[in-house]
Amino acid sequence: MSGDNKFLGLIYLSPFIIGLLVFTALPFLASLYLSFTNYNLMNEPVFTGLQNYIRLFTNDRTFRKSLWVTLVYVFMTVPLKLAFALFMAVILNYKLKFINVFRTAYYVPSILGGSIAIAVLWRYIFADVGLVNMGLALLGFEPVNWFGDPTNALFTITLLRLWQFGSAMVIFLAALQSIDKTLYEAASIDGAGKWTSFVYITLPLITPVIFFNLIMQMVQAFQEFNGPYIITQGGPLKSTYLLPIYIYDEAFKRFDMGYASAIAWVLFLIIMALTLIAFWSSRHWVYYAGDKRS
């Protein structure tokens, strides 16, 4: 406001500025430095140049396995979750009674899903004689070895994420409800069917929300920890050993802080690269209302 001291705003920002410097900027740079050192908490960090990174990419089969598993997990989880969330949002976006009841019911897993209690529940219901296999038996199917088999184990972890589609769905639903209904009327007068309207009206108008959900879900999926840590402890045969678990083990079990920082930086660079690609590509597929370029 005019007449105020021009530094007044900075006083209100001071908690943020202190936090930013001490708990974000400094750790960010420190972890980059640590990734070039050998540091086991006992001695001072010793600068070793690129040695950690060389070891990572040439002499660490666990890392290669873990990186692969993480990429499979992210590329399996994120598209499936977004597609399912959008599908359910489209179904819900209709003059239905009880729409709020359904919306709430679908949202509950997103509220609870990250908790340890739910990870524990997952262990129980996907156990050899757990709820899921009991259900399959009732339907006449053979029991599935959900955790014992490496391929199934990663899928079971993925299901835990898919189960939490509600938050993405609520964001999609809000976007769908804000679309101007006259657009659909105009399209239907011009003879467009439902599918055509969906592809040419709905999808373009909700691309900003798809983009937002995509970035958020991807950044989170890359950092998944609780689920696999509790449910499978990364096993069997490291098939659910996601990079965040590997980083945790290196840093807080083996206290190899330098090496753990190097892994964290590789993970960070992958997330950044994919985020930048998404931002860069968004110029071509994300439509912003009132933007003349589109």
Add this chain to the structure above:
Amino acid sequence: MTDHILSQNTPAARDIDIVRSRETRSHRFSAALRYALLTAVGLLMLYPLIWLIGASFKTNSEIFSNPGFWPENPTLDGYIKGWKTSTPYSFGTFFANTLWIVIPKVIGTAISCTAVAYGFARFDFPFKKVLFSALIATLLLPNVVTRIPQYLIFRDLGWLDSYLPLWVPSALAGDAFFVFMLVQFLRAIPRDMEEAARVDGATTWQTLIFIVVPLLMPALISVCLFQFMWTMNDFLGPLIYISSVDKYPISLALKLSIDTTEAFEWNRVLAMSVLSLAPALAVFFLAQKYFIDGISSGGIKG
């Protein structure tokens, strides 16, 4: 002439009727299909939770033999023994610890994020653009990259095995997401009342507390609720920083209980899982409007 028009129109009118009735029928059909699908998916989604509640009252042998909700021989064994835990502390201690982590953290978040959002939304100052970009960058920065040095900083401060590493970053507006959400909300509020208050001689602090905070209340409640939920669910933070069992929150206590008793005492673990979910569920159902509004307006991870 009139006959001619009528004879031409009647089949067309009939066509329209047929099309309309077909449309209503397909409309009804599609509504029925939607309900069926929504109900089926809803049941599939919620059944694990429903089963969990039933199973927590079952005997250990029944948990892995009865897929139904209703326990055949209902027992409170799981709750009674689970509450005692295998440690010298009862689950009550872990609940109290959790609240002692959550409540100061939520208060710190609310105060600091409000002040910072007010600063961003209502003032001009040097480096504003840089700082706002830093806020957005923090929002997108994966925690995994700052975690290790943060641990070292807290170790050097002598804060390990205390709740300070969990409280302090949040009290310094560390959850950039909440700041961003409040800034967006504030930008949409007209400034007339604030300017009137300033003309009448109120300081910016008074304006913030008496004018802005009441207007900001719905968004602020959303922030508090989300911080409450996330902190209740937080596992990695306590796992890294808390080492004494007497300071464990429920997330760590549950992990401990599956490590120590799971081999045979399943109903204890399930009963304590139910209890640990209860506060979050209760808060969600009491305040679901704020959750849905919060994610719909700001867009929230989760």
